[in-house]
Amino acid sequence: MGKVYLVGAGPGAVDLMTLRGARILASADIVFYDALVGNELLSLAPRAIHVPVGKRSGIASTDQRIINRCLVTAARHHQCVVRLKGGDPMVFGRAQEELDALSAAGIDTEVVPGITTALAASAQVKIALTRRGTSRSIIFATPAIGDGEADSDWAAAIKSQSTVALYMGLNQAERLVQSMKFHGVPGNTPVLVMENVSTPDARQMVTTLSELPEANNWRHDGPVMVLIGRVFDRMVQTEAVELLEALPG
Numbered sequence: 001m002g003k004v005y006l007v008g009a010g011p012g013a014v015d016l017m018t019l020r021g022a023r024i025l026a027s028a029d030i031v032f033y034d035a036l037v038g039n040e041l042l043s044l045a046p047r048a049i050h051v052p053v054g055k056r057s058g059i060a061s062t063d064q065r066i067i068n069r070c071l072v073t074a075a076r077h078h079q080c081v082v083r084l085k086g087g088d089p090m091v092f093g094r095a096q097e098e099l100d101a102l103s104a105a106g107i108d109t110e111v112v113p114g115i116t117t118a119l120a121a122s123a124q125v126k127i128a129l130t131r132r133g134t135s136r137s138i139i140f141a142t143p144a145i146g147d148g149e150a151d152s153d154w155a156a157a158i159k160s161q162s163t164v165a166l167y168m169g170l171n172q173a174e175r176l177v178q179s180m181k182f183h184g185v186p187g188n189t190p191v192l193v194m195e196n197v198s199t200p201d202a203r204q205m206v207t208t209l210s211e212l213p214e215a216n217n218w219r220h221d222g223p224v225m226v227l228i229g230r231v232f233d234r235m236v237q238t239e240a241v242e243l244l245e246a247l248p249g
């Protein structure tokens with residue numbers, strides 16, 4: 001019986017993966033990887049069979065049971081099985097389902113952490129998510145589909161000095177803004193929308209909560225993170241000044 005390693009690939013840049021993760025990849029026999037994991041990272045596992053299991057490879061996210069079964073079967077045939085997940089494997093990555101299925105099958109596991117996108121985003125824009133005097137906590141959240149009430153906790157947190165990092169949040173921008181306003185979050189709260197964090201294709205847009213629905217028109221192909229909080233106030237101000245300076249006359 002082999003061992004299954006759940007390895008965090010980090011946010012995208014290959015050199016943001018941990019040394020431990022890279023070492024395990026080098027000796028992997030088979031790697032099951034997410035859609036957001038790039039070829040450069042896979043090249044760290046030269047002797048392994050590479051199996052895509054992300055949404056974009058045709059397996060819907062709801063087919064988690066198929067992935068679980070693949071991992072169990074692979075561990076019965078290979079010594080070193082890697083499940084390579086974007087960012088940190090334990091953050092919105094269905095790691096628990098996989099660990100539970102492997103444990104139920106009596107298979108040994110190990111988790112190797114990775115840099116989660118929110119922290120790489122903070123580094124990229126050089127804004128501390130816990131800036132002293134402005135934010136006292138960070139919330140990693142994902143919008144509850146169709147349930148504004150479930151957003152109330154972190155809406156309250158934004159009002160009382162928290163920074164919220166929203167995973168998988170942009171496509172619900174309109175509902176999100178309505179829900180935030182319903183819970184009393186000011187419309188001028190700064191919002192930072194970031195695509196392809198840590199990669200050469202990185203792009204970002206600074207806006208406010210009221211204007212966030214317009215971000216829906218912001219064309220993007222890559223993964224997008226939405227960050228909300230007063231720590232980004234200065235970025236909104238800087239952008240406003242730049243816009244003014246660019247005006248003719």
Ligand SMILES: C[S@@+](CC[C@H](N)C(=O)[O-])C[C@H]1O[C@@H](n2cnc3c(N)ncnc32)[C@H](O)[C@@H]1O
Pocket residue numbers: 011012036085086087088089090091092093115116117118166167168169194195196197198223224225226
């Ligand atoms: C299923 S979650 C996985 C999160 C991952 N485990 C982590 O710790 O970053 C996928 C979401 O993470 C965010 N994400 C992942 N990589 C990203 C990147 N490089 N740039 C922007 N957002 C990213 C997007 O919101 C995407 O929809």
